[in-house]
Every structure is written in C-alpha cells, then in structure tokens.
Ligand code: HEM
C-alpha cells in the first residue's frame with residue numbers, strides 16, 4: 212500500500228472516531244443538563260388557595276407558594292387615597308376591597324422586605340430598597356415593584372399558580388412580570 | 391521486556407521502575423530558588439499546607455454530615471459539635487482554615503502584584519493562581535451552604551439570584567442552578583457534591599498546574615532581577631554556595647518554608663482553640679427559614695469587597711460591576727504595559743497604584759460589612775468608583791513608566 216492511501220485511511224478513521232466521540236459528548240452534555248433540571252415533582256407542587264375574606268386592613272399576612280413567601284395586604288381607605296393610576300393597577304379588587312398580593316422577595320436579589328405599618332411601606336434590609344403599600348418600588352436598587360404571582364379569583368378566594376383574566380391583564384399591560 | 395539489574399537498595403529498586411532520582415532532581419534538589427527573597431515567598435507553601443488541613447478536617451466532618459434539608463443543621467450543630475468525639479475540633483479547624491486561607495491568598499496575590507511576578511514568562515503562574523482563587527471561592531461558598539442555617543439559605547438565595555442577570559430575567563437559569571424555585575433539597579445535595587468532590591478535584595488539578603507553571607520561569611525575587619539559573623546552579627553544585635545566587639528548593643529552601651509554616655500554625659491553632667468564633671457567623675446558628683430574612687445579609691469577610699462593588703448601584707450596573715470585579719484581576723498581566731519586573735516602590739506611579747488598590751479594597755471590605763445607609767453608602771460608592779478608575783488608569787500609567 213502506498214503512503215498516500217494509508218494517510219487517507221488514517222484521516223478517515225480519525226474523522227469517523229472524532230465525529231462519533233463528539234456526538235457522544237453532546238449527548239452526555241444534554242443528559243448532564245437534564246439531570247440538573249428541577250424534578251417533575253418539584254414543578255408539579257405549585258398551587259395554593261388563600262381566602263382573602265378575613266384579611267384585616269394594613270396588616271401584612273404572609274402565605275407560602277412554591278416555597279416562596281406571598282404577601283397579602285388589604286388596603287385601607289387612607290392607603291387607597293395615596294395610590295396613583297399606575298400603582299392602583301397592582302391591586303386585586305374583590306367586591307369593594309383592594310388587596311396587594313405579591314411574591315415577598317425583593318426584585319433586587321431576593322431578600323424578604325419588612326413591612327412597617329406606620330410608614331405603610333416596605334424596607335429591604337439587604338441593600339436598602341423600599342416599596343410602597345402596593346409593593347411598587349420607591350427606592351433603588353430594586354428595579355421594579357414586587358412581582359405578582361399568577362392568580363385566579365374564585366369568590367373571595369385566590370388560587371395561586373392558576374392564571375385568571377385579571378392576572379393576564381396585569382401581564383399584558385406590564386404591571387408585573389411572569390413569575 | 392526491558393532489562394532490569396538486581397537492585398541493591400529500596401531506593402535503587404524504585405529508581406529503576408519509577409525514575410525517582412530524576413523526579414527528585416527535577417522537583418527538589420535541582421529546582422533552584424533565588425536567595426534574594428523574603429518570608430512572603432513562603433505563602434504558597436503555607437497555602438498548600440492549609441489546603442491539606444482543610445482536606446483532612448473535611449474528611450472527618452464528612453463522616454457525620456447529612457446533606458438533607460431536615461437533618462443537615464442538626465448533623466452539624468448537634469451531632470458533630472456535641473456527640474462525635476472531637477467533632478468540634480474538625481469543625482473549628484475547617485471553619486478557621488476556610489477563613490484564614492483567604493487571608494493568605496490575598497497576601498500571596500498582593501505579594502505577586504507588588505514585585506511584578508506576573509509578567510515576562512510568569513503570566514501562566516498568575517492565571518493559574520487566579521483560577522485557584524475562583525475555585526476556592528466556589529469551594530467556600532458551597533461549603534457555606536452545608537450547615538443549612540439562615541445565612542446558608544439566604545446567601546444561597548441572593549448569590550444564585552445573581553445569575554438571573556438583572557433585566558435579562560433568566561429566572562429559568564436560576565431555577566436550573568437550584569433545581570427548585572427556591573433553595574431546597576436538590577440545591578443542598580448538588581452543592582454538597584460540588585463541595586466535597588468536584589471543586590476539590592479541580593483545586594488539586596489547579597495546584598499541580600500552578601506548580602508546573604513555576605518550574606521554567608522560576609520564582610521572582612526582591613529586585614525582579616533576571617537570574618542566569620544555569621550559571622548560578624553551576625556555582626552551587628561546584629560548592630561555591632556563598633557566591634551562588636540560588637539554593638535548591640529541597641531541602642534547603644523548604645526548611646525555611648517550614649519555619650514560616652511553624653509560626654503560622656502556632657497562630658492558626660491559637661485561633662482554632664481560642665478564637666474560632668470569628669469564623670462562625672452567629673446568624674447561621676438559626677436553622678434555614680425561607681419565610682424570614684435575617685436583618686442583614688452579608689457574605690463572609692473575604693467576599694465583602696466584591697459585594698460592596700455590587701451594592702451601591704442599581705441592579706444592572708451593579709451586576710456588570712460585580713462581574714467585572716470578579717475577572718479583572720485575571721487581566722493584570724495584560725493591562726500592566728510596563729516591561730519592568732521590579733518592586734512597586736521603584737516603579738514610579740505604579741507605587742501609588744499599588745497602595746491605592748490595596749487601601750481601596752480594604753475600604754470596600756469594611757463598607758461591605760456596614761449597613762447600606764447614609765454616609766456608609768456614600769463611602770462605599772466612592773470606593774467602588776475608585777476601584778474601576780484604578781483599573782482604567784493602570785494601562786495608561788504603566789505605558790508611561792520609565793524603563794528601568
Ligand atoms: C479547599 C478548601 C475548602 C474550603 C475553603 C472549605 C470551606 C468550607 C466552609 C466555609 C464550610 C462551612 C463551615 C462551617 O460552617 O463549619 C465548610 C463545611 C464543610 N466542608 Fe469544607 N472546605 C474545603 C474543603 C473541604 C473538603 C476537601 C471536604 C471533604 C472532602 C470538605 C467537607 C466539608 C463538610 C462535610 C462541611 C460541612 C460541615 C460543617 O459545616 O462544619 N471541605 N467547608
């Protein structure tokens with residue numbers, strides 16, 4: 212056999228081996244990525260129902276949804292007077308009552324802001340961000356108000372994790388981001 | 391089969407099969423170290439020894455630690471601390487070691503910066519060293535998750551949230567890293583894997599690489615002098631030990647290293663036995679609670695400077711600043727345009743750059759610990775801006791530097 216054909220055969224075998232190895236490598240990477248994914252059981256445990264009927268005004272209630280704290284704050288008359296066109300959109304109306312319902316994790320890096328009922332505002336101790344009673348941001352570093360979880364109104368109850376028309380409206384007009 | 395003579399000693403027997411004599415020569419007796427250095431050159435071996443101590447104490451902690459969200463906290467704070475015989479010792483060694491190792495790393499880094507030990511053939515030493523810095527940071531962070539206390543949980547929450555990339559809203563990426571919406575079982579388990587296997591393996595590999603990159607350029611010296619190692623070695627081997635500028639790494643230099651290590655370990659064990667509490671955050675003695683943030687979340691002291699670079703800005707700018715601060719030191723050999731390898735004190739403006747950088751990082755560190763309010767916020771912001779201004783100034787002032 213001449214040198215040339217050996218070289219051709221070597222190159223071919225090299226490329227064939229390289230190709231299959233690359234394919235296997237990609238497959239392995241995909242398997243590794245999938246192994247790091249959240250488990251289906253984690254993804255599925257995602258619905259919480261809260262009843263807003265007995266919520267008192269200006270008292271922060273904390274519920275839990277997908278391991279995250281959920282803030283519920285019934286607005287008083289005085290608080291409603293302070294809202295603007297924009298911040299009012301953040302509230303959920305049931306009958307005559309207005310509720311702030313949001314994920315209680317700072318939109319900066321995820322600490323839980325504390326509520327001060329006298330000042331009717333939230334302070335995030337981590338990096339000093341503040342929010343008003345509708346959980347809209349009033350001082351950076353947080354880039355936006357607290358996110359509102361997907362909800363569906365069912366009488367005086369809210370089902371968190373399900374998407375109702377009121378929530379879709381909030382998403383559409385940019386009042387909240389999808390969580 | 392290769393031909394083997396009968397060996398007359400165990401040494402010879404090993405040499406025939408493993409070339410141990412050659413290895414010893416290359417790595418020890420004829421690996422030349424300049425005489426003109428000081429105790430700061432012992433920090434590398436101090437680091438290697440500290441890593442060894444972390445490894446041994448870690449192995450014993452591993453015997454009782456349970457990576458489970460329900461039992462992790464008690465397995466550390468109850469089982470290891472009060473049931474296991476001398477369990478407290480391993481934990482205090484491990485905690486103190488993890489903190490002190492960063493102090494030594496910073497001294498080691500700033501020694502290199504001061505003497506210009508990152509240029510002219512020594513770039514890879516610097517780059518592999520920065521690789522070690524990043525790997526140790528990841529190791530310390532993942533270890534900090536394990537006791538599953540309040541600081542573990544909330545530091546885990548805040549740091550993984552960095553990966554959402556601010557306005558990019560890569561929440562999917564954050565959930566992927568955590569394996570859950572919030573830090574939970576999947577999160578603890580995977581950080582446990584990283585902490586006890588993958589990152590330590592990477593660290594060992596990087597240490598080998600770091601040592602390898604040293605072999606050809608050799609270590610720098612107090613004057614940045616370019617030594618003719620062949621000539622100096624020849625003198626030494628001829629017995630002209632006084633005239634030669636070098637000594638062999640082992641046993642001569644190592645014995646000096648061991649002296650520094652001796653002093654270091656007296657201090658180290660003084661801390662382990664009498665002042666371990668500085669390495670144990672009191673907040674982390676409360677079990678993790680996803681519905682309650684501690685009043686102040688701050689990282690361990692060695693991450694404070696980069697945390698303070700993040701904090702005074704709005705989310706996006708803060709994240710970009712933080713990302714740059716994490717990698718900028720990698721670029722040092724390429725941003726320093728001066729060919730001079732010399733101590734900073736002889737390098738004109740660079741002297742001021744060096745001290746300004748050191749002091750600025752100390753200020754950032756102190757501010758990072760204080761609550762972000764009033765005057766502290768302002769000082770933090772100024773120090774963060776100075777940090778970037780210094781990096782922008784570096785290529786300019788070093789390009790203008792007079793050649794020595
Ligand atoms: C390479 C350097 C290492 C660093 C910087 C480091 C850092 C840390 C830190 C900061 C903690 C939390 C300390 C505490 O709260 O007590 C920790 C815990 C732990 N580490 Fe390491 N570690 C290192 C190496 C290792 C190795 C090699 C192993 C095992 C093979 C190990 C096993 C453990 C275990 C089981 C814990 C949990 C027990 C505890 O929290 O006391 N570590 N590590």
Ligand code: FES
Nearest residue numbers: 317319320335338
């Ligand atoms: S996490 Fe709230 S201000 Fe940073």
